Amino acid sequence: MASLTVTDEQVRSSPAKVIQPAWVRVMHWINALAMILMILSGWQIYNASPLFGFSFPREYTLGGWLGGGLLWHFAAMWLLMINGLAYLITGFATGRFRKKLLPITPSGVLHDVRAALTFKLGHDDLTVYNYVQRVLYAGIIVVGVLIVLSGLGMWKPVQLHWLVTLFGDYPTARYVHFFCMAAICAFLVIHVALALLVPKSLRAMIIGR
Amino acid sequence: MAKRSFLIPGVDKRLLIKDSIKTMPDVTRRRFIAGGASLGALTLLTGCDVIDSSSAEEMLKSVSKFNDAVQDFIFNPDALAPTFPESAITKPFPFNAYYDLDDAPEVSAADWKLEVRGLVDNKKSWTLDELYKLPQVTQITRHICVEGWSAIGSWTGTPLRDFLKLIGADTRAKYVWFQCADKDGYNSPLDMRSALHPQTQMTFKYAGEILPRAYGFPMKIRVPTKLGFKNPKYVVSMEVTNDYKGGYWEDQGYNSFSGS
Known part of the structure; x- marks a missing residue:
């Protein structure tokens, strides 16, 4: 059962309480950028040979054409993979x-x-x-x-x-x-x-x- | 009121755009790519220094060169492309080019000769009859297009490495550069390690029949470890060289190694 009273210590320490440590924040935002780059360039690549009966709107694709989309995809993949791997390792290692x-x-x-x-x-x-x-x-x-x-x-x-x-x-x-x-x-x-x-x-x- | 359509009925919008990009002169095309790049940079990196299109393009190009090096490094020349039973062959095997089949090169067998240039001992040109006499092997492998689709086909021909040995090619050279009969001069460089891969083939037959025009008569280079655009059709010459001579699609931005 959680205590119903708030001690002085809790009040004093709460403003300093870190919810998301720095490494999580940094990796989260790098991942967000990498994911968006991968998705938008991936849509460009998808459009070259759609798997289903639809294409993604051109305005939401990256790279201008298939070749440009591929360049973005295979550049952003490094960001995604290195950051993702570091995240997995740190996530497991720190518990x-x-x-x-x-x-x-x-x-x-x-x-x-x-x-x-x-x-x-x-x-x-x-x-x-x-x-x-x-x-x-x-x-x-x-x-x-x-x-x-x-x-x-x-x-x-x-x-x-x-x-x-x-x-x-x-x-x-x-x-x-x-x-x-x-x-x-x-x-x-x-x-x-x-x-x-x-x-x-x-x-x-x-x-x- | 219905929206007025400016599209030609029966014409695939996507293919139309694709085709018109291809007809753009190089500079325009490059700007077009850069346009996409800068749009991405502007919309995604707001708040950071705005990356101008040319530096984004330069960045992407250098990453692509880095990727060439990485791919070359992890390429194991002994790793074989998976092979399939005949029942797995895709029928009909798609014709694919940046032009219609009607516009595909029509090569006359009698006039055609394979020209051999560069760092080779014997620079003699080869007629089709002479090439047909070389030992041939058949492979059923998956052709993977840069666009993402793939199809399984059966190709028969002479392993390129046997031919390179036969003509006394300097296999320490970096590339074998192929030129094709296409009007606008299709060409493509193949790194030597991929050229020497046991499954890389000078193909003369598809599904046991003389290679039809659709698939590159009289000769195609089948490289199952490379994307389709690095499998040149209608080949007229090969040059063993240390110089990177570029390629039709490679110059437009497709990654040059593009291999698996």
């Missing part, structure tokens, strides 16, 4: 993933999803992620790993043929890559909407507190 994202229990997720949908989910303590956050953040890390692996497989289908085999074959890796992108876009919509609904979480991701 942040374990502390912040685990445990994830079905009952906890159900409870918090229900609370979120009825706008009853509290955000009093931003240092503790609720179950909706845990599922989304852990899930998007898995999607991030999948999109990079399927992308690498498509980039090097001979050298990394085992990676392509992991997804089935080359065309399947393309679909996996696409659906991971779709999942990231869906995540982005929810993520940005929630950050705007709870502005202090956005502030925490910028100044840490």
